[in-house]
Structures are given as C-alpha cells and as structure tokens.
Amino acid sequence: ADIKIGIAEALTGGAAQYGVAISNGFQLAAEEINAKGGINGNKITLVIEDEQGKKEESINVFKKLIFQDKVLMIFGPTLSNSMFAAGPVANAAKTVVFGTSVTANGITDVGPYVFRNSVMESDVLPVTVATATKHYQLKKVAVIYGNDDAFTKSGYDVFKKVLEEQKLPVTTTETYVKGDVDFKAQLTKIKGSNPDAVVCSCLAEEAANIMLQARGLGIKAPFIGGNGFNSPKLFEISKLAGEGTFVGSPWSNTNPAPANQAFVAAYQKKYKAEPNQFAAQAYDALNVAAAALKDIKLSGDIVADREALKNALPKATISGATGPFKFRPAKTRSGQPGGWDADQKPFIYLVKGGKFTLYSSK
Amino acid sequence: MLEQQLLNALTLGSVYALFALGFTLVFGVLAVINLSHGAVFMVGSYAALALVTHFDAPLWLAILGAMLISGTIGLLVDVLILKPLRARNAPHLIPMIATIGVGIMLTSAAQGMFGAEVLRFPEETLPAGEFIVGNVHVRALELAIVAIAFILMAVLFTLIKRTQLGRALRAIAESPKAAWLLGINVEGLFHVTSFVAAALGGVAGVLIGLDFNAITPQMGQPILHKGIAVIILGGMGDIRGALIGGLFLGFAEVISKAYLSSQMGDAVAFGLLFLILLVRPSGLFGRKLERKA
Amino acid sequence: MEWFNDFWSTYSTLVFSVGVHALLALSIWLTLSCGLLSLANAAFMGIGAYVSALLTLQLGWSFPAVLLAGGLAPALVALIIGAPVLRLSGVYLAMATLAFGEVVRITVLNLEITGGPEGLNGIPLLTEGWHIALILALTLYGLARLRRSKVGRAFEAIKEDEVAARLMGIDVDRYKLLAFVLGAVIAGVAGALNAHFTFFISPREYGFENAVDIITMAVLGGTANLIGPVLGASIITLLPELLRSLHDFRSFVNGAVLVLVVLFLPKGIWDPRRFRGWLQRVKGGRA
Amino acid sequence: MSVLLRVRDLAVAYGHIEAVKGLTFHLNTGEITALVGANGAGKSTTLLALSGLLKPARGKIEFDGEDITALPAHQIVKRGVVQVAEGRAILTTLTVAENLVLGAYTRTDKAEIAASLDEVYALFPRLKDRADQFAGNLSGGEQQMLAIGRALMAKPKLLLLDEPSMGLAPIMVQEIFRTLVEINRRGLTILLVEQNVRQALKIARHGYVIETGEIVLADSGENLLANPKVEEAYLGG
Amino acid sequence: MSDPTLLSIRNVGKHFGGLHVLQDVSFEVPAGSIYGLIGPNGAGKTTVFNLVTGLLEPSNGTIEFMGNSLVGLPPQRITHRGIARTFQNIRIFKEMSLLENVMVGMHDHLNYSPAAIFFNTGACRSAEKRARERAFELLSWVGLEHKSDMLADNLSYGDQRKLEFARALATEPKLLLLDEPVAGMNPSEKTILMEEIRNIRDRGYGVFMIEHDMRFVMGLCDRIAVLNFGRIIAEGTPDEVRNNPDVIEAYLGKEDEA
C-alpha cells in the first residue's frame, strides 16, 4: 500500500518563498525514493496543502490531513508561529509532526510527537562568532536584526547571549521589520558607531539588501550571519558586497560531500533553479523519515502505525545533503516529555569570490 | 552622520510620496480607497523586469512599458469593476472591498507567473553612478527618485489647481451629478484618472524596484500601508499633501531610527500621525467647510 | 455518528473560527452602524487575546473571568482613546484608529511579557463550541434589541447626519463613544475566545490586514441588518476551505469571488431591500 | 414655428415604480414653456430624464431633430441643453468663480467666456463680491444665483430650470423673472418648472400641468392662468 | 395682552474671519405668536438660526431662551430646552424610513434604560409603541402617513420639507424655527401649511420663521424683523414692515407681485 504523508507549507502569502522551496525539496526526495522502488515496496504519496503562513489555516490543514486524509505523519509547517498553533493538534492526535524550518525555542516542548531537523541557532552561532572573532581580531561589533519575526528575533536572542559570553562589546543594536526595503537609516547609524563587523540576524533576501546598502554607504566591515544567510540567493543579489561574510550552517551548495552534490544536481535538473537550505533540509527530512519507515512493519491500522513511527523515528540516522544527521531528545522547560531536536554539527563558511567556501583555520 | 540621515529621510520620503501620488489621485477623484494600488505598483516592477530580462528592452523603454501595463490594469479595474459599482450606487466601502479582491488576484497571478522568490534587475541595467559629497554617499537613482517625485507633484498640482481639467476633476470629486450637468464626461475622466493613477503607481514600482532591488509578489503590501498613512496625513486627495505627508513620514521614521531607537521607527511615525490628526482632523492640507446649515 | 465525529474533528476549528469571525464582524457592524469607520477592532481583539491569555498562563484565572477581562480591557482602552479620536470622521478616523492599532502592535512586539514577535504559546484549549455559540447568540440578541430601540435609531441618525442628529437632542459624542466601546468589548471577547483554541497568539495577527479583513466580512455580508455580518464572516472564513482543491489557483479564485460578489451584490450579500424588490417583481408579475 | 424639443411617451421609473408615465409634449424654439404640478408629480424626474441623468424606461426625446434619448449626459449638454437642477448642485468645495468658469466647460473661446462671466456678474453683483469664497459658504439664495449664473455660462440653446425662484428674496425673484424674459427675448428657449405658478404662467407662452406623472392639461399660459381648475389646485384659490 | 418673551436676542454680532455677517442684532420672539425674519439673500437670516440652535457661537451679544442663556450650549442641550428647527437645505435622514425619521425626533422623550432595552421590558415596549403611534399622527398631519415605510430619500423635494417639519415637531419644542418652510411648495400647499402653523401657535407654541414668500409671511406673522447686510432695518407688524420704504427698497421691490 502507499504511504500517505502530509505536507503543510506556506505556498502562498508572505512566507511562500520558503514554503515553495521546502515543498520542492520534499517532492524531489519522494520522487527519488519512489524511483528506487519505495520503502519496502510501498510508494510514498505526498498530500500537499497550503497553510498560507497563518495559524488558523495551519490548524485547519493539520486537522484535514490527520482526520480526513489520514496521513501517517505531517511535515511542516513553514513558520515557527504556525507550529506553535498546529503542533498541539498533531501531538494530541498522536501523529508525528516533523518541522524542517521551525527554529524557535520551545517548539519541541509541545510534546513527544514533535520532531525537527532545523538546526537551532544556539548550536550554530557560538562557533560562528568565535571563529570570526579570531579570524578578524574583532574588538567590537554592531548588530542588526528583524524584530517582528520569530525566526530573526530568536536568532538575535542567541547572538546577544553569545556576544555577552564571548565578551565582545556591541556598538549599537538596530532593528527593522518585515517588508522593509530601506535600511539606510540603521546602517548610517551603524557606520557612525564604527564597528569591526556587523552581526546580522536576517533572512537571506533582507541580508543581501543590507549588505548592498551598507557598501553603498561606505561601510567596509564584514558581516557575520546565522542560519538565515544560507542561500545562494545572497550572492546572486549582493554580488561581492558579501565578501568576507562568516556564516554558520548545516548546509551549503558548495559543500563537496557526494550526498550534497547529488542533491544539488538533482534539484537543479528538476526545478531549473538553485536549491537553498530550506529545500535541502526538507529533502533530508523525508529521507530521515524513510529511514525510520524501513524499520517498521506497517499494519494498515493508522493509529498503530503512527505510534510505531513515533517510536522508530528517534533512532533514524542518515548522511544527507546537510551531512550526518541524528535526533536528540529536547530539553523542555516544564519537565514533561518533549519532542526531538536535530543533533548536527554545523559547518563554518567564509564567503570568497561570491561563494561559500568551507572555512579552515590556518 | 546627520547629513547622511537627512538624505536618507529625503529619499525614503520621496519613495512614499511617489507611491502616494497615484493613490491619492484615485482617492481624490473617485473617492475610492484603492487597496489594489500596492499590487499595481508590484505589477509595474515585474513588468519592467520582464521587459528588461525577456525582451532586452533598455531601461527607459521598460519604464514606459511598465506604465502602460499598470495603467491598463488600472483602466480595466475601473471599467470592469468600479464603473458597474457606480452605476449600481454601491455604498462607499464596497469599491474598496472589490479592490482588495483585485489585489489578491494580481498578487497570486504574479506569483503564478514569476514565482514566490525575490527577483532583481540584472546588475548591468541598474543605472550606475554614485558620488560622495563630504561624508555623504549619494546614488544617482536616489536623486532621480527625489527629482521625479517633486516634478510629478508639481505637474499634477498645477494641473489640478489651475486648469479647467483640474476643476472638472474636483467637480467630479464632489458631485458626479453636478459634473454631468456641467457637460463633463464624468465616466471618461474616471477612466483617465484610473489609468494615470495606476501608471504612476507602475513608475513608482519600477523606480523603487530598481532602488531597493527586491521584487516580490508581496512587495506592495507594506508600502500600501504607509501610502494610506501618507495620503490621509496630507489630506484626502490633496496632491501637495501626498508629497508633504510622504516626506513627513520619511523624516519621522528615519530620524526616530537614527536618534531614538530603530525599534521605535514605526511607532514614532504612527504615534505622530495620530497626534497630528487630533490637532488637524482633516490632515495637513485637508479643510472642512465650516458652514453647517 | 462516526461520520459526524470525523467531520467534527476535522472542521471544529473552522467552525470555531466562523463563530469568532462573526463576533468580529458584528463588532465592526456596530461601529459602522454609528457611522464610525474604525480600524481599531483588530487591535482591540489583540488586547483581549493577550490580556486573557496572560491571565490564563500566568495567574491561572478561571475561563469565565478571563473572558470578562478580555472584554473589559479593550473597553477601557477604547474609553480612553475614544474621546479624542472620535472627533475625527470618515477616513481620518480610520487612519487614526489604524495608527493606534500600529502603536499597540509595536508595543506588544517590544514587550517582554508578551513574548515579543515570538508571541505566547502553550495557551491551553479552553474554548468549547457552546461558549462561542452562547456568546454569539447573546451578542446577536443584544444587538437586535439595540437596533430597534432609540439607541439604534440614534446611531443611524448620527451615521447619516451628525448635525441633524444633534438637533434632535441626541448627544452625539456619547453615543459614538458607546458604539466604539461596545465594539471593543465584542472584539476583545472574540480575541479571548480565539486565543484559547489556537494554542498560540502573536502580534502579527492583529495588524492592518486583519482590520481590513474584519471590515470586509461585515461589508461583504451586508450591513443593513445583523444577518449580513454573520453571513459575510462565514463566507470569508469558509471560502478558502471550499476552494482548497484548486491548489495553485486558490487565492486567485478567492480574490475573483470577492470581486464578483461585490460586483453583483453591491449592497452586500444579505440585502433586505433587494429581496423586497424581488418579491414585488414576483407579485407584480402575477398581478 | 419650429420645434426645438419633442418628447414622445416619456416614462421614467425608480426601481419598479414609474414616476413619469408617458409624457408627450414639445417646446417651440424661442419660447418659454412652463411645467407645473404638485409636489411629487414628476416634474424634476422629467427634467433629469431630458438631461440624460435618468434613463427613460420608454419613449423618445428629440432635440433639434436629433434623437438624444440614449446620449450620455455630457453629450446632451454639449448640444446645448443645460439644466439648473433642483437642490442647485453647487460645487461647495470650489470657489464661486471656479463654479462659474466650469459652467463654460463645453466652450473653448476664452474671450467669449470672459464676456459671459461679466454678464453674469452684472446680473448678480452679489456673486462678484463673493467670487473667491467657497461656494459652500454662500447663503441659500446666493447659491441659487450661482446655479443660474453657472448655467448661463454654458451659453445654452435650451435652458431647463427646476424651481429657479426657490429661496430667493422677492426682489430677486422679480429680477430673475425679468432676466428670464430678457434672455428669452434674445432667443433662448426655456423650460420652466415652478411652484411660483402665477408668475411662471405669466411669462410662459405655453404651459403643461402634470399630475402623478401624467399631463392633465396643456394650453397657453394665459388660458391656464384663467382656468378655474388651475386656479383652485395651484394658485391657492 | 402681553405675552412673555420666549427668545430674546440682544446685540448679537457674528463674523467669519473679516466677513461681518451679523452686527448688533436685537429682537424678541414672544410666546404664543408667529415671528417672521425676512431680508435679502445673504442678509444673515440663516446665521441667526444657526446661532440660536448652537451650530455657531455668536462673536458677541447674548441669546436667551425663557430667561436662560443659550450661548455656549451644544445643539442637543438647546433642543432639550425646547427649540427645534428645519433646514433651508433639507437635512432629513435619507436612508431611514419616514417613520424612523420622526421617531428619531422623539429621542429625548423616550426614557427607558439600557437594561430595559436588553430585556425588552413592558415599559420599553409600550414607550416604543406610543412613540410609533405619535409618529404616525405627526406624519398624517403633514399628509405623509401613507408613505411611512418609504425611504426618506425617495421623497420629492416638497415632501421632504413636510417630513422635516413633522420631525421637528416630534421633539416637542416650545419654539419652532422654520427656515423657508414653503420653498418648493405650490400655493395651495402653502395655504394648508399656513393653517397648520396657525394651529401650532394657537396651542401655545412659539414659531419663528424665515421665509421669502410674502403672501405667506404677511398673512401669517404677528410680527416681523427685517435683516439687511447683517443689521435689523425694520421691526414691527406686517403692515408696518410692508410699507417701510427701506424694506421696499432693499427687499420687496417696487411692484407688488402678489
């Protein structure tokens, strides 16, 4: 029998640019798995629904997938906010929900059925900042982040903590809001504070504009970014403005590992476009689930199968586009049994010639 | 840094003003808050982009083309939707809701055609030119935006205040019935206004798309939001108001980001707007006729 | 029965949303019936949602108490800003209330206790179907009574001509404030209900677009009487769900439907006068 | 004598209710014709239909030999049919002078327009005093003057007047009627709707009496004045 | 017999910026009589009404109603004191039915509480019922009862005036201000209205009206004040005013048309 898997991503609305890439990643992975004969002979079918990046819509989509389509598990949703609303629904229905792009703190507090392979900023940023500080001999940095978005704000919170821990003084902290395209006021202020580097918790599209406008204003300092920077788009747009940027991330299109190169090539072939980290993580996520599914015998009783998957998934490991992957149990605030976070080692990249290059300290 | 910030404020303010010009024109003449103006602005950007990338059109031609395309959309919206609504005496919020629908359609059509991700003009099409005066970095494109905003404002303002056409437009704005009786082709002028306003929105889209270089199906939303603030701050349908309101908002935003806190940029801008409205209940240039009975 | 269970577990949230949206549409209907184009109701909903969620999460208040607070908190705010703001009219009022909403949203965004942009999560599921049904029924009944009383007539009169209304002995300022505050109460309670069945709230849900959505529901449904807003809320909420199978074309069709409805039913979907017209035509045709 | 306007079986409806139920009448070139009737008889409705602001349910309107039934309002004005509407339709947010200049919207000759403006100011000096004020601030009677003056600015061939004397002081009413006679003598055809029935019929060559949307009497002005039925119903006994 | 003074206007002036619309205007409207205010267009008559009803504040002078100053009171308080008016440029509630229009006028006299509204108490119901009946009465008085459910907007001009008249009466005023009540009515309708206004006076109300129709004014008013360029140029009985050369010159014109 086919294995029905639900995909709930934002395919329209403001978060569509991420949701669409994610959904592409899933479809590519499903195709590859099915082309190789499926899982223990069972083909994967994806039920893809648009959750529009809205919380009520996510709940509705989750309920439809769980109770009406009776999917085995759900991937998604795109935004952390939506996961906070829809995650409890899946958890209460004892159905695995697997987020690939939800990085906010507390997501896996929702319950034991909640999984994610999105690497948390708190795993990435300390290393990134430390490496950059050493490389550039940084004395002081400026910070800019998007303050109305859960993703960039929680990234900032981590940055702030890391900078405090590493005793790196901050000259000024600037914010912008989603949809802003003009960052010159903030950048002019940053320029006036004369930092050695600019720490940036932003999504790639905004980051590219920030870099361009920074150079336009005569800021020479290099950038340090988190997860959000990780898209080939960054350099398509910012060209050489991003030279010298440090990025910590589990994935890069230039990572030479064969699994990754195969993914990048397959993606380009299918979609005539460069993949990004969102697509890569989605691609890997489906492969992780496939690995777990291999080990269980599906009974056809949806309740039992869902439970079996929930028990098998934590043990699944793969080596995918984002490198070796395994889960680790989440530490929850309340002490209740929580879900599962990614346990993955990030790579540090330095941008050279408009490309991510794996950084190795001399 | 102050000089740089003042320049930043001037350009941002001009961007708002440029967007608001067409918006306020429709508002002033048709008395419709056209919530599809943001989407038309977005269409302008994509149209120019498509002309440049697919047809290798030079920039000036692309801008003209974008004006034509967005203007046509404005015209179609007026002919196909607003005109029947006028004929049916729709209550005043109804046309606004229709334009919300149009906005949704345009946005999803753009996403269908161009995808959800951010697109850019190819670098070689961007007008180069950047100079440094003292400590201030200026780009040619920014100067162009400022200049165009001011020029368009001046042209439109003179047109409306001093010409027979302008008087006719104001007559329509107040009472279409009275205008018909004066021999004014009211429907015709509604169409023209819709076309011109949308074309202006289209130009704004191209210029701002070029300047900030981030074209997405959603790009019209945030600026629409600001645009509403601008035209109401300036005074309903007032052309000067669009410019002054735009500059005001630009300065409020930039200065509060620069000297207070960037978190507070919008809060300060909207807070000030709130206060200004309390003092001037009809906006900066709006006036209320005092006569009551 | 099993069919119903399946249906209910899939669509209960949707049904809840219809109820909450109906409340919101009624809240704006109330202010509109007094001629006030207010965009503050989304912000009032947000205040109700945050106050109630915080009371539940931090102080563990009982649900009825939380709902009450969710209605009263925005009412208090409305009372304070009402006096200065309601001197404005038309789009200027819309703008001032919109600006107020923005300030509220940005404040929530920058406060510690509200969780900033990450919002509040883990709100327990306390709202049940009958809560919404009861509150909606009470609201409908109350508004229906109001409409037929001198208060309702005063609202209408103010909407049409403030000066003439004053000269009929109506204290225009007080009645406007009344409409504004009552609208805030309804919106606040709606927000409180919503917060307790969606597990999560964040500042993004109470911004400009939502304010416009609320107005759309009321106006699309028709503002001639109370059926309109409820109908409008139902359609706007259910339409995306009904169109789900269209996938890529969904939001395009959604927009198109909005345009078409407005185009062919310009007085709103529920338009008693049109119905009367039809009736007359039918009668006339027979005679 | 030539017929300037010919109306055949004109019917106008608001929704399902016919307010005008098949009027047939004509106006001779160069004459004043009066249309009188009680409140709600359908006089204003008729005038609005003639100007193209209401679309007739049936019937035909011919102006100067041309069928204008289906023409849009501005085309009708262009052909020289100008109306001073009930309720004046003053543009309150424009100044008095701007209102007047807009009256000449369909004309192009600058010099002639200026001459017309002087004539109007000569006729209503009060308007000249108030030229730069917003028309909305004018008193009721001043607005009435403005409405008439504005219509004259169009240099009409046919002037439709809907209760021009409404709200005017007696001295002004006399002035208006004198003016109407004067401009009529210069060749302008006038259709006059008036509640001031006595004066209207005095200056009108022909008159029609309409009741609930139908013409019930048609005769010369003189005869109508002398008609006991008219006397009783419209002249207050 | 000397009627007590209902409305007294003393030394009132009003200017808009530099434009002096009223200067040193004084007169008194006695109870139980019909008082007329006439004068050329733009003389300031409507402005006087606006001052009395609180839509405008006088620049100087005093306005008293039954011995109490009205200056500075908002319009609704003045209505409450017992003054109602009609407008020269008709201001009815167009989207409401005729019946509702009149019932709005009774606003001040419907004293039920919010709780009564919600629980639909007997008191509330009977008050509404009475108001409805009274509204019908008023409508039939002006001859519009058969149109009571119609939207006011669909009335012809003359009918709208009648509706406004009924609505003003619904506020149960002690003094009724009428701004050109018969504009747009034909002579026979004027005669009917004349009777009605006399009726009102005879019931002890005061009527204060502006009108340009001389037959109407002269036939109806007990006293008349004449305003020209913002100043009172004559005051007295109709006969006195009619024969005043200043009035003839400024307002009536030479030939007596009526």
Ligand SMILES: Nc1ncnc2c1ncn2[C@@H]1O[C@H](COP(=O)(O)OP(=O)(O)OP(=O)(O)O)[C@@H](O)[C@H]1O
């Ligand atoms: N917009 C409208 N909708 C519906 N009915 C209307 C409308 N306007 C006028 N009517 C009706 O049509 C009829 C004729 O009205 P019209 O205004 O033509 O009368 P009139 O002869 O000009 O009266 P008056 O002397 O009072 O101005 C009336 O019964 C009126 O109620």
Ligand SMILES: Nc1ncnc2c1ncn2[C@@H]1O[C@H](COP(=O)(O)OP(=O)(O)OP(=O)(O)O)[C@@H](O)[C@H]1O
């Ligand atoms: N708000 C205002 N601003 C400026 N001027 C005004 C205002 N209100 C009235 N006026 C002017 O004051 C003068 C008197 O106006 P008012 O309406 O009182 O005249 P009226 O005597 O009622 O005339 P009519 O008989 O024509 O109605 C007019 O010349 C008018 O232009």
Ligand SMILES: [Mg+2]
């Ligand atoms: Mg009429």
Ligand SMILES: [Mg+2]
């Ligand atoms: Mg007057």
